[in-house]
Amino acid sequence: MNRAIRRVAVLFALCFVALAANLAYLQVIRADWIVGHERNTRNIERELASKRGSIISADGRILAQSVKTGRYYARRYPLGATTGQVTGFYSIKYGRTGLEASYQNQLTAKHTYATARDALNDLMGTRPPGNDLVLTLDVPLQRAAIRALGDRRGAIVALDPTTGAVRALVSYPRYNPSQIEKRFRTLSRDKSSPLLNRATQGLYPPGSTFKIVTAATALANGTTALDKVYEGPSVLRVYGGKVTNFEDEEFGTMPFSRAFAVSCNTIFAQVGLELGDEKLVGGAQDFGFNRWVPFDVPTYASRIERPEDKLDLAWTAVGQSRTLATPLQMALVVAAVANGGTINEPYLVDEIRDYRGTVVRKASPRAWQRPINAATATKMKELMVEVVEDGTGRRAQIDGVTVAGKTGTAEPSDKKRTHAWFVGFAPAEQPRVVVAVIVEHGGVGGRDAGPLARDVMEAALR
């Protein structure tokens, strides 16, 4: 019998080793997956009992912080709707959005310990306070952009082209994240989508602002030149259809540089046809279209489709057809011109600090796309300065500052009133700020978006 008893003993030992191994798998190897499972409600309790990191603006204002009320912490947003779409909201019931969502691990200091004692405390069940986020967002500039936009639906982006630091990010209608628990149902059903961050997730036809992409690509490919002369009729017949100018204006003979300044569709249709669909789409992709923009809050990719025929190509070159862009994307297109051809990755979080104030991570500029070379960028700058000095963008002029820009009056798919765009930068000699403005169904770009951009640039340079 002893041989059999020994075998039974070995069997028991193996079974119990299997128990311990499985337990190690559950508690160590697979633990993060299980604990992070969406149906696991016990995280919430633990999360509420520990202090979440604050979100602080570049000028030192607190945008989000955790305040202890009884056993748990409550999330407060002192500036409310001013920065609501940037911070996003944090709610047990409705989840997380904005920075609250994308920086969840930092804000809860998950697996990041300032001291060995914190690691020990975490092991014993007390989480250390979360890390703070210090943003590139500048509250006075954010307020200036909010004032400029007023109660018009739309969005404004302001960023530093030399680094990619986003200094203002405004979207209207907006919401106050402090009231999310009470108002979520109303907000989420509201037809005007106040929860949507239009600056990064609003997709609009770019209209004539897209001519920056067309012009830069054509110049870079040598299919056109600043002084190349074109005929600009009020209607251009292409492939059984027609391309028309805004208000059917007749431009006559003019060089390419002038056609950009007055935003002549019939000439840009010709430029597009010369360039060809492959190069135009390729150029747009180099500027960031059809790519996901790496950013600190959720973005939608802007898109351009390959034109179906010559007529479609002509319309794509003037920024209509099926092309869609976010305001952030158009700001990045301008950033390429302002920054010698290089687009830096946009970012909002400048610094991450642990609760003792030690900097854990510091943002540094990183090149994202390089669609054009410096020479082409210089030519484009010339073109864009001309737009503001003596073209469609005169209303964006600032005394004593050379402003560069491009207007856009985009036809929405629903044929309602046109969207008004203005994208630009200043000072042209040494760009410090890029601004992109869209006013939904706002009218004509130069007239209805230009002054808004001017106000924001002025505030940014102050």
Add this chain to the structure above:
Amino acid sequence: MRTFFALPRRNREFGLLLFVSMAGLLALALVQLSRTPDLTAASLTLVITVLVMFAVLHIIVRIVAPDADPFLLPIAALLTVVGITMIYRLDSELVLSQWVWVVLGGVAMAVVLIAFRNYAQLTQYKYLTALAGVALLLVPIIPGVGSEINGARLWIRFGTFSFQPSEIAKLLIVIFLAAYLAEKRELLAISTRRVLGVWLPEARHFGPLVLMWAISLLVLVGEKDLGSSLLFFGIFLIMLYVATERGAYVAIGLLLFAAGAYIAYRIFGHVQTRIDIWIDPWLDQADRGYQITQSLFGIASGGLAGSGFGLGSPSRIPAVATDFIFSAISEETGLVGATALILAYLLFTLRGLRIASACNDEFGALLMVGLVGVFGLQAFVIIGGVTKLIPLTGITLPFISYGGSSILSNFILLGLVLRVSDLVRRQA
């Protein structure tokens, strides 16, 4: 004649009990401190009285079973104290009745040790034992007597008092099997006929064993008790294998069990449910997979070192004080504590098997294998179940889970195991 104090095994046992006492007091103090900032003596008395009881049991062992194995009583004390602490942490009302059962268990164990000086007495009425065991096992099936709790019909109820007779039945059936197999092992080992390429002994010797299989299935079908069914059939196979040393019996047994289990899977919804949620508990997390996934959430959140006593949220797991108590311990003491517990069960089982292999007489060896086998198997089945290593079957975790019949039967089991080990050492 050796003196009361010059017993090296008992002195080692005493040392281990002291260690258990410190661990137990510390654990309960931690639970209490997690609730109120001040430590009061009132709650500590819960553990102190249990430790005093073990000290008394130690003295009784010293007198009536001086050569018994020194590890078994301290392991049982550790498990009991962990159980009391954890139940106190989960439900401070429930722990009072658990405490009463522990004390009754201690008394039962003392009675066993004092009454049975020689375990050979147990063989005298082996068929009566078997009958009593089977009757206890099947009594909950009788309408009006048995009551169904959580889909399984394994309790009998007298007024407010409910009792799970299968816990006692398991001891009686192990005693019967040990006696029967010790007597018939040679006959069973001799093969006279060949069936399907396997040599089998004569049918009349085999009959009772087939009956065992049928009873297991009846438990499964009549009481919907997967756990007990698995336990009875498993211990039956282990004892049969040890008695005959024939792997073919195990193979046949496993095939029979697999066939029975497959049919049960096809026919019975509750068996199907258990298998389905074992394969993928996340598919129906909110409903059928709720309990096991809550268990997994708890276990996983424990991590390496656990949340600490009283600092986790094990109350989210349904049936946490009974079947799922291991999940609560894993959550609050982590991989370190839970593994220690697994090792304690393994150590108890292996000590018992070692004593069995040193035993000169066949009944003693088989009894020991059966007792620690059923103990180890039960721990494996429920720990494996709540950690999703094997399909979940609701049985208690020996010495830890809340439940009177379980505590009582485990203390009796401990008494018998100590008695066998004492006699084995004295023979040597």
